[in-house]
Amino acid sequence: MTEAALYVTLFLALYFQTFALLTFLSKDARQRRTKVRLESDFPRVAVIVPCWNEETTIRGTVESLLALDYPREKLELILVNDGSTDNTARVLNEYRAHPMISVIHKQNGGKHSAVNLGAARTRAEFIGCLDADSFVHPGALKEVLAHFDDPRVASVTASMTVHEPRTILERMQYAEYLAGVALRHILATVNGLYVTPGPFSFYRASIIRKLGGFRHGHQTEDMEMAMRLQRHGYRIENAPRAQVFTKAPKTVWKLVKQRTRWTSGFIRNAYDYRDLMFNHNYGVLGLLVLPLGVLALISAMGLTVLAITDTSRMVATALRTQGDVPWSFAFSAPRMDWFYAPITEALVLSIVGIATVTAIMYIGKAISGAQKPIAQDILWYLACYSLVAPIWVFRSAAYVALGVRNAWR
Amino acid sequence: MPGANMTPFQNALAALGITVALFGTVVFAVDYLNEQRIAELSRIEDTITIDTLSLETQFDLLAEAPCREVSEGSVLSGELNDLAARLSYAEERLGADNEEVTKLKERYTLLEIKDYLLMKRLAKECTNLKPVFVLYFYSNKGDCPGCAEAGYALSYLREKYPELRVYAFDYNLDLGALKTLRSVLRITEPLPAFVINGKNYSGITSLGDLEPLLPTDLLATSTDARRR
Structure with missing residues (x-):
């Protein structure tokens, strides 16, 4: 039974990876990758930066926005202080006199309320968000806007990677984000995106207003908005060359808290939008992406339980078997003979899966234009991710089951 | 190029076909490896059978124990030990109730008994063996x-x-x-x-x-x- 569950999981994982790679090779994906950035007929654009206690990072965020390669008269920046309790207000007020920047202070009401207030203050044709811990590449905005050429496109996401990854934890996340870059590009090709991430996702303002603006969305307003756009039949695109960099959590605990918010948000929003699931009207999103997303969480929990029980049983048996035989015997050189090669179906299929994930990360590197070598980052990802990810998956499942709401940080 | 001009539905079908083919290939390859393991065990057993028969024949030909040509540990025990380790690994891999493993195990048991009897006979006849x-x-x-x-x-x-x-x-x-x-x-x-x-x-x-x-x-x- 457990073996069957393992093979079903491996099959579905490999199926999804194969589908992703085939889609990457498709003509539609190629066209998106080669789309020329917008160089004329620039529309009015507003970038809203919701801030809550961001005194250390907000300057960098604003400066990167001011360095955007875009006509000054067409770009406005709206910095919304969502009731920060640190020095964020003082830092934001330094930008008050800037002709492109509006600063708004409000009582704390959550990120969605800050974005809605910012959106209400502009008449721009396109509004974008940028989390106050993220920074954009100067060419990113022109890349993003080029993908709004189809009127059905309600939102365009960027290629998000980790800002200056240094520690093992950051480098692990960097590799993960590169896979995210590739998968976002691939899934956008088949309109399969269910999240428009906080860092530099853009929206057609008229559609956002028509749909009633952002909602709390279980603290994942970007996921709720994306699913709502999908429910109403709009397209969510991706600009693979629009680079945006975000600060990754620096400690395991902060990472667990962030991912618990994301994962529990996914479960809750997937439940709210369950009418999309297994619904052929929503194509790849309804038939593949959302069901596999839910299944991946269930598998992660099942495989973790399986791994822990199997390992415990193996250790107990080994200790029992070891008895009073010297340990040096247990650690004597392994027999180098093909006969003893521990090759099983699960092992070979797992290796294929790991190779495909690695290929997807390299695709992410190539299409986002990242320069630095990523082999070590991938190794950290392969070595560490499966050790920490189950923590937030179980925590999220427990939070959803017990009705616990999580904190932002 | 696969996937180049295909719709998402065609891609999904092609991905299904590729994944099934991949699974099938892996299952076939691992199965082939296991068959090779069984063949290897069988080959070792054949060798041991010939060695055992050879030793018995030497007994019969010389009408006495070939003591000079036999030293402890030099004949069958090494091969039998190796076979035991391999058999135990194969049993762990393929399951104790695997028909082929059981057959090999029966043959191995017979070889062990024969070796035991032969060594006992040699020990009795040859003073250099203890x-x-x-x-x-x-x-x-x-x-x-x-x-x-x-x-x-x-x-x-x-x-x-x-x-x-x-x-x-x-x-x-x-x-x-x-x-x-x-x-x-x-x-x-x-x-x-x-x-x-x-x-x-x-x-x-x-x-x-x-x-x-x-x-x-x-x-x-x-x-x-x-x-x-």
Whole structure:
């Protein structure tokens, strides 16, 4: 039974990876990758930066926005202080006199309320968000806007990677984000995106207003908005060359808290939008992406339980078997003979899966234009991710089951 | 190029086909490897059979034991030990109830019995041979909780004393010759049961209890296993 569950999981994982790679090779994906950035007929654009206690990072965020390669008269920046309790207000007020920047202070009401207030203050044709811990590449905005050429496109996401990854934890996340870059590009090709991430996702303002603006969305307003756009039949695109960099959590605990918010948000929003699931009207999103997303969480929990029980049983048996035989015997050189090669179906299929994930990360590197070598980052990802990810998956499942709401940080 | 001009639905179907083909190939390849393992075991058993027959024939031809040509540990025990390790690995991999593994195990058991009888005969005839025999009866049906520990301790002893002649028998194997051996040696449960140089012991599992039962003065130790 457990073996069957393992093979079903491996099959579905490999199926999804194969589908992703085939889609990457498709003509539609190629066209998106080669789309020329917008160089004329620039529309009015507003970038809203919701801030809550961001005194250390907000300057960098604003400066990167001011360095955007875009006509000054067409770009406005709206910095919304969502009731920060640190020095964020003082830092934001330094930008008050800037002709492109509006600063708004409000009582704390959550990120969605800050974005809605910012959106209400502009008449721009396109509004974008940028989390106050993220920074954009100067060419990113022109890349993003080029993908709004189809009127059905309600939102365009960027290629998000980790800002200056240094520690093992950051480098692990960097590799993960590169896979995210590739998968976002691939899934956008088949309109399969269910999240428009906080860092530099853009929206057609008229559609956002028509749909009633952002909602709390279980603290994942970007996921709720994306699913709502999908429910109403709009397209969510991706600009693979629009680079945006975000600060990754620096400690395991902060990472667990962030991912618990994301994962529990996914479960809750997937439940709210369950009418999309297994619904052929929503194509790849309804038939593949959302069901596999839910299944991946269930598998992660099942495989973790399986791994822990199997390992415990193996250790107990080994200790029992070891008895009073010297340990040096247990650690004597392994027999180098093909006969003893521990090759099983699960092992070979797992290796294929790991190779495909690695290929997807390299695709992410190539299409986002990242320069630095990523082999070590991938190794950290392969070595560490499966050790920490189950923590937030179980925590999220427990939070959803017990009705616990999580904190932002 | 696959996927180049296909719709998402066609891509999904193609991905399904590729994944099924990939699974099929992997299952086939691993199955082929297991078949090769069985073939390897069979090949080793063939070699041992020929060696056993050859030794028996030498006996018959010379009308006496070929003592000069036989030294302890030089003939079959090395191959039998190797076969035992491989068989145990194959059993772990393919399952104790795998038909082919059971067949190989029956053949291996017969070879062990033949080797045991032959060595006993040689020991009687040749003064230069003083082998130490350990006959070990185990069960892997879940009714012998101490068998894993005892088997592991014996593997260690076999490594430490290369001249030790360990014969491991699956107590539950449905083989006439083994049943006769059990009855001749008066082997009864509880398992694990041992016959060490003709004396019966039962229920011993630890190295500490097992090693003192060996006439270690007759056995040279390997430098490797002395490492502690």
